[in-house]
Amino acid sequence: MIPRYSREKMAAIWAPESKFRIWFEIEAHACDAQAELGVIPKEAAKAVWERGAFEVERIDAIEAEVKHDVIAFLTNLAEHVGPEARFVHQGMTSSDVLDTCLAVQLVRAADILIEDVDQLLAAIERRAFEYKDTPTVGRSHGIHAEPVTFGLKLAGYHAEFQRARERLLIARKEIATCAISGAVGTFANIDPRVEEHVAKALGLEPEPVSTQVIPRDRHAMFFAVLGVVASSVERLATEIRHLQRTEVREAEEFFSEKQKGSSAMPHKRNPVLTENLTGLARLVRMTVVPAMENVALWHERDISHSSVERMIGPDATVTLDFALARLTGVVEKLIVYPENMQANLDKLGGLIHSQRVMLALTQKGVSREDAYRLVQRNAMPVWLEGKDFRALLGADKEVTAALSPAELDALFDLGYHTKHVDTVFRRVFGRA
């Protein structure tokens, strides 16, 4: 997590202030439950809520001495709460606080990421309808294939980010659990009802069975989902990078009037945002394997996962949040060049209609093999000598024996390819 690729709201989740505030709430809610159960006095619970406070610097100072963050926090808290502080944290273990706090942080992070995706979806939808009927060439292998529309391309990304949204909901649910179960998860010194109360108060589910910690397969799943979502970011970013290539130039990242694409070359307009997104995707993705390596903790827990999570918790969520927001901006302001799309469609003298010509020949009784051969022999000179496909076909007697000039012309109709755009739009957006 570096400021350059951070947004405030997500970064704030990981600030010490937020963390200690969550710790406080966990302890205070636990006191409520303990008081309700008669384990501690009700006044104690009340005192915690009323007088409870902390200062990050003070906690740091204490920690420097006692070398234990939770103890440092509790000490500072006690300075505010007074003697009733001795009822705080009773029967709990540090991990009860740490793991439940991490759950709250990851839930909040997930909520922001879901909002991010919602905004991205809105942007893609708007642009998709804007270019719903704008013809552009579909490419496989980077080579012209057949016509699509630019809106159709965007519809595909919309569907992908709808899936991203669902996955984030699943990821959120995976890590939304609370453990207040003591040193080895037996509730030896604390009633399970305390866990239930704290869970409910924080919008979490009680972890059915914890050891000293919440099991890390949950976190592995969470980061795995982030890695998949980042890969989807990369796909759309890569599409735009391709569209902006000098020779293609069908779309372009917004370029402000005062912007400088290169210090040395004043003519440059570079897709730097989407290139950056490609790199950010790698950064999110790299957190997946360590999160999986964290699962096999020894026995009831070892602490090897902790340093990993201190790093990848903020890194993956902050980076993905930044990436989603940046991508939304790119989509919203994307400059689209329908005329260049048309020019590219026209580039090969109609080669993109080769399949349709072949099918038409077969419908006229030419065998599939012969039809393929006929079309291919007229297609290759377009590539190799820059000839016009339609013209070549018109001059090929075997072709014209089967297809009249008018029939041939009709085969070069773009509308043929876009007739089901509405169907697809209805599938994706529920409307067309």
Added chain:
Amino acid sequence: MIPRYSREKMAAIWAPESKFRIWFEIEAHACDAQAELGVIPKEAAKAVWERGAFEVERIDAIEAEVKHDVIAFLTNLAEHVGPEARFVHQGMTSSDVLDTCLAVQLVRAADILIEDVDQLLAAIERRAFEYKDTPTVGRSHGIHAEPVTFGLKLAGYHAEFQRARERLLIARKEIATCAISGAVGTFANIDPRVEEHVAKALGLEPEPVSTQVIPRDRHAMFFAVLGVVASSVERLATEIRHLQRTEVREAEEFFSEKQKGSSAMPHKRNPVLTENLTGLARLVRMTVVPAMENVALWHERDISHSSVERMIGPDATVTLDFALARLTGVVEKLIVYPENMQANLDKLGGLIHSQRVMLALTQKGVSREDAYRLVQRNAMPVWLEGKDFRALLGADKEVTAALSPAELDALFDLGYHTKHVDTVFRRVFGRA
């Protein structure tokens, strides 16, 4: 995928025979739909089902010539179907067949993996109840912490594999889609209703919007889930490896009478199965990142994903299937040594009760800080000089000032720690 780590049923999914059979079904179902729509004669569809057949060797021979697997298959199919074969595959593209086939294969693989997990869950549940009340030491950091029961340990793994099951269901749903949408996903030459028909016939959903291919974020998610499940396998395997260590020896993989643990050292009994599972987990996990790298295909598709999937599709599913089955066998036949568990519990003269002694002291009015100090000063000689914790406490005047011998004795009761085992069992198994 190597035979050593393969089971027949899962490997069969990836055999050429299975693949071509699925291809046949896709084509035949598509013919049904085309016939229903009046695009091809009904007799043609009927002929495909009735006379359709293929031979793997023949397809291989044709492919060696035409260098295209789908064309080779169709040619061989035509040899059986006869002239009506010209209506097969009409308006479809190779990827329609390939991607839908992969979906069917991954769905079947998921079904086997879910069955595997079910069997593992059954084995864990049986052993968990068997040792529900068997005391054993809970460890954090590899160091004795507090008592748990062996059944409680197993309950934790049961809960984890319940989650694995749910994740596999999600993974299954992710990839259970069908695309019959033509060269760039526009349905230019084939009606969307064909896709709907084939999807239904094969137990899949129509892909809302495909390009030339089914989008690869779905597959990335699938392999990510496999990676998480493999990590859970590793966790249980690691637990058993630890329990079998010579000095711990609380449990042991089954060792048959004729088995040789080592060619050189006749005394050896090694946890080789669970060590092997640790390695297999790495193999499944390594497929996650390439599956994510596959997502950002160029434009409407490039074929970089194909070689990756040819390898990781079989590798990850076959290896995980093998691992789950092996783990089930290990759990079923695990030799458990309750007496060694008890001996280990007793090893440190009751040090595992240190927290409870500390809490008792605080309840008697000793400040938390002093209580900690008192307990720690009696605990350290146990480590360093092998003394007995209970005896030391009994000889510490500050301790005995607060706690009577009887009170002290009561604090060394294992039952105190296991009183909520039923609660946890009910959470995990729905019964206790």
Added chain:
Amino acid sequence: MIPRYSREKMAAIWAPESKFRIWFEIEAHACDAQAELGVIPKEAAKAVWERGAFEVERIDAIEAEVKHDVIAFLTNLAEHVGPEARFVHQGMTSSDVLDTCLAVQLVRAADILIEDVDQLLAAIERRAFEYKDTPTVGRSHGIHAEPVTFGLKLAGYHAEFQRARERLLIARKEIATCAISGAVGTFANIDPRVEEHVAKALGLEPEPVSTQVIPRDRHAMFFAVLGVVASSVERLATEIRHLQRTEVREAEEFFSEKQKGSSAMPHKRNPVLTENLTGLARLVRMTVVPAMENVALWHERDISHSSVERMIGPDATVTLDFALARLTGVVEKLIVYPENMQANLDKLGGLIHSQRVMLALTQKGVSREDAYRLVQRNAMPVWLEGKDFRALLGADKEVTAALSPAELDALFDLGYHTKHVDTVFRRVFGRA
């Protein structure tokens, strides 16, 4: 390792036949040394060499019974050698044979990979000199930057694969060690001189200190190098994929006359080989992390690494061998289109000379800031309105105030950019 992406020579290294042959040689050489030391009779060593033989099927049959591959091998060997066989393997442990064999296999694999790189280097060098002076546009961010030559591009790849070669030599050296040190590496039952003898006979170095196994940091380094080399394969493959894009078309994979680019679209010519190489690179790269996870074996060894190596040993070497050979073929037969390179260079009316115009203006006393502004304001209409850069400059009074038409023309000279090609060639190839 799947046949589709395998070459015979590399695959043969991993065949059971090869493995057992190496095992035999290790045992036989060890017998020589033991005989020399007087530990076993000289006739025994001689008998092993003279009568030693094995049959893969027989070994498999024995292994099915005894469940131990080394014992099965020794049993089969004994069937041929006779009573002297009891002197074979004395004081050794299975890992002595297995690990030394793996070293021999990886060394041989490295040798093939080095040969592969040599052939690739030769191909790149030939094509680099062929197109040493062929102007083409250099691109950053996929956007035209300034002119280079196609030979210069290739020189860069040559330098990269020279580094790949050096890295493979390092990798080879890393794993070229022999361990014959017994059950825990103490030489308790075998003299260190046996290890030295076997090492020398097999072209290996003695492992300075082994445990039961050769330490796995060596193997981790080996696979890491393969991952880097695969990434270099990906870079060149990606370059070619880009050059073949329909709109760019500066180079193209060889396309045979009878080839079919697509079953559906007869006009297609796709860069399928380089796309495939991109996928293969992912497959090689995915082996790096598990190889690193293999390093931290427990104590003197656990067997978790074994399953991993059974898979990634063949997979990574066979796949990389195949990829390097395929890439060599692609480079050798690459179709290059200098005229398209020139057309692309000309595409933007000389925009690629923007830096030079800016520098010229500053040399005429215009401030850097003003020069940038002047050039940029004439560059942007080229992008946005398709105007001619040279013409716009000629019509801009602030520009013509500083630069005469002749001076401007001189700035559009490609030769200016290629004057140091010889320097670079000499650096890379030692000749120009």
Added chain:
Amino acid sequence: MIPRYSREKMAAIWAPESKFRIWFEIEAHACDAQAELGVIPKEAAKAVWERGAFEVERIDAIEAEVKHDVIAFLTNLAEHVGPEARFVHQGMTSSDVLDTCLAVQLVRAADILIEDVDQLLAAIERRAFEYKDTPTVGRSHGIHAEPVTFGLKLAGYHAEFQRARERLLIARKEIATCAISGAVGTFANIDPRVEEHVAKALGLEPEPVSTQVIPRDRHAMFFAVLGVVASSVERLATEIRHLQRTEVREAEEFFSEKQKGSSAMPHKRNPVLTENLTGLARLVRMTVVPAMENVALWHERDISHSSVERMIGPDATVTLDFALARLTGVVEKLIVYPENMQANLDKLGGLIHSQRVMLALTQKGVSREDAYRLVQRNAMPVWLEGKDFRALLGADKEVTAALSPAELDALFDLGYHTKHVDTVFRRVFGRA
């Protein structure tokens, strides 16, 4: 990179101050060369060195405006240098500065890491000689195998970190190159001799052929090496974690008198440092794959690598530096318990001598198969019933028929296993 796991010296390399200082030196050295070549006035070069200065805050302020870090730096520099500043950076491109700076930073990082390893080697060597002859059990699969010495264990780690050192030297050499070659690496606007001069001044080699950037296979190799070294850290850390397990307790991380192992359990002494190292290893290792994904930049460069390197450059080097230093501290202060080692050796009644007994039996004419069977049948009751191995052997008539009591006793001699410790020490340390 988070402060918790950072050391000052390494973190300083990545501070803005350091970066800009390196930028300054690159520019100033380039001016020297340009002046020498007569391209710019000698006074200008002199002025840069004499008056050159910068302020981080000022650069940040300018960058906020111009959105370009190199331009911001040059502007701030010009404010100090005055009019001669217009000669700075002439003919260079931003990447010339950025990439050469990164090379300098990584070289410095490598130097620190090499120092770290040297200190670790010294610590291991000291402890290895301290415990050179201390018997301890060697374990395979976590199960007692045969005796080794604790010094021998440490010698193995020493050899591994010697290799780590060599690898770091190779990594250092890989990235120690300088590129001053202009926008697309053609030296169009700058003489190659400038690059040579700057390289030499900074202790780098000229990059034989750069594009706009230094090729990223170099960086991939660098991070791959860091990943391997981190994996070696993990191996030693894992060893110590195992040795400290309650039931094993052969060694222990230093535990200060005031330390608290757990807030809840006053008796705890946990190997938290080595557990932490296990986590840190994962963090270093996760940077390897993205560094490899960075290699295949598009054409002469895209900027996807930049965000990745901004993160992993500091993260991997700072984390590994911290880990190596922490590991050195752990080794230096490791508490070793020779008496526990002996107790563990004795635990199984001499089972660790099973191989030797078997070999002795074969030397007495018992067939290998029978010897194995005899030893195994006496070994298994030790495991299963806790019997004494030596006693069982003495009571087995088939055994005593071949071996006298005195012969049997002699086989239980630890010295037999340690007789080659000196040999190994000489191999590793050059002395014994």
